[in-house]
Amino acid sequence: MIPFLDLKITNSQYRSELLEAATRVIDSGWYIQGEEVSSFEQEFAAYSNTNHCVGVANGLDALTLVLRAWKEQGRLKDGDEIIVPANTFIASILAISENSLVPVLVEPDEKTHNLCPYKVEAAITPRTKVILAVHLYGQLADMPALMDIAERHGLLVLEDAAQAHGASRQGRKAGSWGDAAGFSFYPGKNLGALGDAGAVTTQDDELACMVRTLGNYGSQRKYNHTVKGINSRLDEMQAAFLRVKLHNLDVEIAQRQRLASIYLSSIDNRLIDLPLVSDMHAHVFHLFVVRCSRREAFIDHLQESGIGTMVHYPLPPHKQLAYRELEAHYPICERLANEIVSIPLYPGLADEQQTSIIDTINTFR
Secondary structure, eight states: OBOSOOHHHHHHTTHHHHHHHHHHHHHHTOOBSOHHHHHHHHHHHHHTTOSEEEEESSHHHHHHHHHHHHHHTTSOOTTOEEEEETTSOHHHHHHHHHTTOEEEEEOBOTTTOSBOHHHHHHHOOTTEEEEEEEOGGGOOOOHHHHHHHHHHHTOEEEEEOTTOTTOEETTEETTSSSSEEEEEOOTTSSSOOSSOOEEEEESOHHHHHHHHHHHBTTEEETTEESSOOOBOOOBHHHHHHHHHHHTTHHHHHHHHHHHHHHHHHHOOOTTOBOOOOSOTTTOOOSOEEEEOTTHHHHHHHHHHTTBOOBOSOSSOGGGSGGGGGGOOOOHHHHHHHHHEEEEOOOTTOOHHHHHHHHHHHHTOO
16 A cells, blocks of 8 residues: 555654663753744744744644734735635635635636636725735745735735745745744654644744734733734744754755656556646655646556545535635636546655556556
C-alpha cells in the first residue's frame, strides 16, 4: 500500500532532534509563551522576509485574528465585504463570517486554481475592503496583479498561506506580499507541527501588536485587558518542533519539487490533466493535484493497485449546509470540485513507489 501521506516517514528523519526539542521544553519548566515561541517567531519572520511573526493556535485563528485586529483598528466594520476564492477550504470563509463580515465568492482561474485577478476586480463594490488571496496547493496566486488592484481601489490584502510555506513569486515569499498573512502548521502541511499550530506574518508593527494582544485574552500586560480577546497562542512544545523542521524546510521543498518534476514529465495519459506550473522553483507542491472527468473510476483504479488519494475539496463552501446563504452557481469551482484528485507527494516517498504510481496512472483507461 502506498498511502496518500505518510507522516511517520516524513517525521522519522527528525526523531532524535524532535526528542531533544521536547526534552528541552520539559526541562525548561516554562510551557507557555517562552523562549521556543519567541525564537520560532523570529526565525519564521526572517524566513518569510517579514518584520513580524505572531504565533497563534491554528491557521483558522491566524486569519480570524487579522480580520478582528483590523476591526479593532477601525479599518473594517460589520458588513464589509471580503473577496475570497469560491474553491477554497471552508476555514477561509469561517474567518470572514466569524467577524460579521461578508464573503464575496469569486471564481478561480481554471488552470492555476488560484484567484483570477480580472474576476476579482469585477467583483469589487463600494463595500469591498479586503482581498483574501488563497495560495492553493503550494503555488502563489498572482500577487503582483492582486496588489495592483488593491492599491488602485484602496483595499487591504490578506494572504491565506496555509499551503504555501516557502513558496514565492518574483523572489518574494508567501506571507510577505499582503498587509498580513495567515499560516497553518497543521501536521500535514509542508511545515507541519505535531499538533495544531499557526502564525500571522506582517510588516505592520501596530497590526502585529494587536494580533498578539487579541490572542492573549486582549492583554498586553498580565491582568490588564485593553480589548476583548481570546486564547490563541502557539504552544511552546509545538514551537520547539517547528524550529527543528523549519531548519530543514528548504531541503524538503527541493524533494517535493523533484518528485513533482518527475510526475510532470512522466505522467502521459490523455484522460489526466496535469497542473499548470508557472515556475518549478517557486511552487512548493504542498499537493500535486490532477484532474480527471472520470474521477471515481480513476480513484478506484489507483485504489486497486494500493495507491491512496485525496480530494481537496469535494464540496465547495457555497454547497455546504453551514453556508446555505451563499448558494449560487460557480461553474468553474464546481467543475474543479468534481474532477480534482490529489496523488501522493511527500518527502520520504520512495522512487519505486513513485514509479508504481506513474505506471498505474498511465494504464488508466
